[in-house]
Amino acid sequence: MGEEVTYRVGIPVLGLRGETLGRLEKILFSESRHLVTGLVVRSLESLHMIPLEKVTSVSGTEIRTTLTEQDIRQSSVFDPTQYEEVPPWFFPPGHHIELGALVTIKPLDIREQGEEACRSRRAFMAKSVALLATAIGVSLVVPIGGYIMAAATTPVTDNWRNLGVKLQDLPLDEPVQESFRAVSVSGWMRVPEERSVWLIRHSGAADPWSESEDQKKNLDSPLEKNDSDPRLTVLSPICPHLGCEPQWHKGQKLFICPCHHSIYQLNGNRIGGPAPRPMDQLPVRIAPDGSISVIYEQFAIGIAAKVRLA
Amino acid sequence: MGQKIIEYLDERVRIRALMSFLLNEPMPGGSRWAYIPGSMVLFVLIQQFITGMMLAFYYGGTPDHAWDSVNYIDHLTYQGVPVGRLIRGIHYWGSSIMVIAVGIHLLQVFLWGAYKRPREIMWLVGTVLLALTMTAAFSGYLLPWDERAYWGTIVGTNMIGLVPLVGEAIKDAIRGGVGLGALTLSHFFTIHTMILPTLFIILVMLHMVIFRRVGPAGPFSGTPEQNEATKDTFYPRQVLMDSLGMMGVFILILLLAVLRPPGLESVANPSNAAYSPTPAWYFDWIFQLLKMIRPEIVGVVGLPVLIAVVLIFLPFLDKKPVRSPFRRPFSVLSALTVLVSMLVLSLMAENGYKKLVDVDRAAMVQGQVVFNQSGCIGCHTVFEKGGKIGPDLSEEGLVGHSVHWLTVQFVNSKAHFPGSIMPDFTYLTKQQQYDLAMYISSLGRMGWPDPTKAQP
Numbered sequence: 001m002g003e004e005v006t007y008r009v010g011i012p013v014l015g016l017r018g019e020t021l022g023r024l025e026k027i028l029f030s031e032s033r034h035l036v037t038g039l040v041v042r043s044l045e046s047l048h049m050i051p052l053e054k055v056t057s058v059s060g061t062e063i064r065t066t067l068t069e070q071d072i073r074q075s076s077v078f079d080p081t082q083y084e085e086v087p088p089w090f091f092p093p094g095h096h097i098e099l100g101a102l103v104t105i106k107p108l109d110i111r112e113q114g115e116e117a118c119r120s121r122r123a124f125m126a127k128s129v130a131l132l133a134t135a136i137g138v139s140l141v142v143p144i145g146g147y148i149m150a151a152a153t154t155p156v157t158d159n160w161r162n163l164g165v166k167l168q169d170l171p172l173d174e175p176v177q178e179s180f181r182a183v184s185v186s187g188w189m190r191v192p193e194e195r196s197v198w199l200i201r202h203s204g205a206a207d208p209w210s211e212s213e214d215q216k217k218n219l220d221s222p223l224e225k226n227d228s229d230p231r232l233t234v235l236s237p238i239c240p241h242l243g244c245e246p247q248w249h250k251g252q253k254l255f256i257c258p259c260h261h262s263i264y265q266l267n268g269n270r271i272g273g274p275a276p277r278p279m280d281q282l283p284v285r286i287a288p289d290g291s292i293s294v295i296y297e298q299f300a301i302g303i304a305a306k307v308r309l310a
Numbered sequence: 311m312g313q314k315i316i317e318y319l320d321e322r323v324r325i326r327a328l329m330s331f332l333l334n335e336p337m338p339g340g341s342r343w344a345y346i347p348g349s350m351v352l353f354v355l356i357q358q359f360i361t362g363m364m365l366a367f368y369y370g371g372t373p374d375h376a377w378d379s380v381n382y383i384d385h386l387t388y389q390g391v392p393v394g395r396l397i398r399g400i401h402y403w404g405s406s407i408m409v410i411a412v413g414i415h416l417l418q419v420f421l422w423g424a425y426k427r428p429r430e431i432m433w434l435v436g437t438v439l440l441a442l443t444m445t446a447a448f449s450g451y452l453l454p455w456d457e458r459a460y461w462g463t464i465v466g467t468n469m470i471g472l473v474p475l476v477g478e479a480i481k482d483a484i485r486g487g488v489g490l491g492a493l494t495l496s497h498f499f500t501i502h503t504m505i506l507p508t509l510f511i512i513l514v515m516l517h518m519v520i521f522r523r524v525g526p527a528g529p530f531s532g533t534p535e536q537n538e539a540t541k542d543t544f545y546p547r548q549v550l551m552d553s554l555g556m557m558g559v560f561i562l563i564l565l566l567a568v569l570r571p572p573g574l575e576s577v578a579n580p581s582n583a584a585y586s587p588t589p590a591w592y593f594d595w596i597f598q599l600l601k602m603i604r605p606e607i608v609g610v611v612g613l614p615v616l617i618a619v620v621l622i623f624l625p626f627l628d629k630k631p632v633r634s635p636f637r638r639p640f641s642v643l644s645a646l647t648v649l650v651s652m653l654v655l656s657l658m659a660e661n662g663y664k665k666l667v668d669v670d671r672a673a674m675v676q677g678q679v680v681f682n683q684s685g686c687i688g689c690h691t692v693f694e695k696g697g698k699i700g701p702d703l704s705e706e707g708l709v710g711h712s713v714h715w716l717t718v719q720f721v722n723s724k725a726h727f728p729g730s731i732m733p734d735f736t737y738l739t740k741q742q743q744y745d746l747a748m749y750i751s752s753l754g755r756m757g758w759p760d761p762t763k764a765q766p
């Protein structure tokens with residue numbers, strides 16, 4: 001059958017001599033071969049299955065076959081419980097079938113064990129599949145989560161750095177920006193970079209500026225409290241608002257951040273602008289010969305608490 | 311809740327119809343274990359995609375960073391779990407298992423005669439996928455940029471260069487220049503992580519679409535009526551078999567990744583002429599065959615062409631509809647012969663390689679203590695530390711001396727080098743000798759410094 005075939009349910013099925021054998025009821029479909037293999041014909045007695053080879057022509061009004069009434073009576077009877085309807089995308093090419101008329105034999109297990117028993121067996125299998133899939137998924141996703149977090153949580157190591165300047169060489173009550181070379185580490189990459197800190201030498205321990213605002217407000221960590229010196233305040237150059245670098249304005253004797261105009265006093269005390277906390281004080285050690293060492297810590301930006309970046 | 315989501319989606323994208331189209335595929339003759347290899351390949355491929363993306367997270371694709379980044383991945387731990395080594399191990403072993411799974415899939419399709427009409431086009435797409443798999447394996451080999459990767463790729467690309475007329479040009483195009491360098495690495499990285507995955511996705515989809523158009527071939531025996539009478543749907547029985555198979559493959563890969571983590575030899579050293587490269591095991595048989603075919607060019611050009619021609623033309627030459635392997639003795643016997651010869655050739659190749667000592671990591675750690683305390687370090691340099699009187703031993707583990715050879719060398723070096731000025735370390739205990747041998751065998755192969763712990 002090369003050209004398109006239209007099956008219309010209900011049209012008469014004629015026998016060898018043109019007698020009416022019955023009416024077209026359903027079309028049988030072989031999923032394995034993707035072919036229509038037979039027709040189901042309703043006669044007065046029952047539903048008969050006739051193979052497609054016996055069909056000679058199909059038109060919109062009748063189907064002609066080479067069968068006799070005798071053949072029809074001896075043909076196998078269609079058992080609707082053994083068959084199920086085929087969804088439209090299974091239709092073989094070139095066949096037009098009115099919906100609900102194309103049927104195919106049900107899978108073996110359903111026919112043998114009955115719909116009910118089979119449904120529960122199949123539900124069990126579906127659950128096992130879901131379980132296996134979850135097991136594989138979880139055992140992949142968990143290490144991947146750890147893999148991503150491993151780099152994110154690599155601890156930063158502390159290092160005292162000797163700045164190479166001596167306390168006695170610094171001007172009194174006047175911030176000095178001291179830069180030094182450091183190495184920034186990112187994963188497997190180490191990049192040399194320039195960093196700087198503000199050094200403020202105080203005229204004496206009684207100097208009102210000798211204690212940084214940080215310290216007064218008790219924002220400092222134990223490390224910073226242990227390693228501080230009344231003669232010197234070391235401030236991070238990073239603005240706690242959004243990370244710009246405040247500059248010292250000699251005339252006004254103030255640190256002013258160029259980005260959003262946070263204003264700080266000599267000891268880092270914030271007196272204006274959007275910054276949520278004073279400038280960050282860093283730990284410092286002063287050797288007997290006056291040489292200065294610091295730890296270049298970095299803190300979370302934009303919050304009132306002074307939280308060290310891990 | 312779940313029901314509501316399904317209702318919502320069903321109304322909009324008809325999800326139920328879609329799912330039933332995907333899952334209720336008829337399987338002529340019912341579900342079978344024999345049908346799982348294709349799904350195994352797909353599973354490993356997806357796993358390679360996922361772990362590959364993860365590796366790319368931390369990978370640096372230039373010669374001065376590639377090795378460092380792989381070493382970094384090897385040392386990544388989270389809460390004490392060596393996650394980096396695990397992810398890399400899954401990807402490393404996944405590639406081997408993928409090659410095996412593809413081989414089994416091909417063999418099954420061949421034995422079942424499932425490549426025959428009307429499935430010729432599906433077979434052709436499969437052939438291309440096989441080529442992609444081998445290219446992926448080859449291009450991934452270079453990425454760690456260690457000695458093995460470097461020298462293996464030198465040999466591999468030189469082989470391409472032997473092809474008459476175009477070979478030289480193709481080789482240089484792949485390498486991005488005459489020699490192996492930064493451009494080679496970024497070319498390979500791009501091929502491995504962008505071009506191949508894209509092609510994989512397109513061709514796997516094509517493979518599956520064709521599969522759904524023509525349907526599964528079903529068993530090779532039995533009439534269509536029998537197959538129709540015993541048919542099953544793809545879901546759930548076949549899906550369950552596939553899932554169990556996937557679980558097995560997954561466990562196998564995990565075990566390999568944990569018990570035999572991939573190594574990392576010392577960083578690629580173009581001046582190390584003494585290095586004798588070995589191909590990945592799945593190329594062993596080609597390597598061995600090429601050694602036997604003279605002139606070389608016949609093998610280098612002929613072998614791939616022969617394989618391609620056989621695979622491509624098979625479904626068009628073999629047109630007899632009979633599918634049972636028992637009724638195609640000639641085909642099956644030739645396939646078997648090819649398989650056995652590949653096995654024999656591979657074993658021969660493996661035998662010809664220099665065996666590197668299987669390092670016992672606990673002894674290796676002890677051995678390092680012996681090395682540092684018993685005076686070895688006074689004369690020998692290892693990783694830029696130590697004396698300059700004896701030779702630098704930083705890559706000694708790659709030379710391939712046996713444990714016995716090394717032990718003799720420790721206690722009586724004149725046995726190997728009559729003029730040797732090395733003292734006889736006869737006071738080392740048997741255990742110390744063994745530990746030291748393990749440490750020396752590990753040099754250049756493992757035990758790299760941990761970059762996650764390094765000081766700034």
Ligand code: FES
Pocket residue numbers: 239240241242243244245246257258259260261262273274275
């Ligand atoms: S960044 Fe300094 S004020 Fe905004």
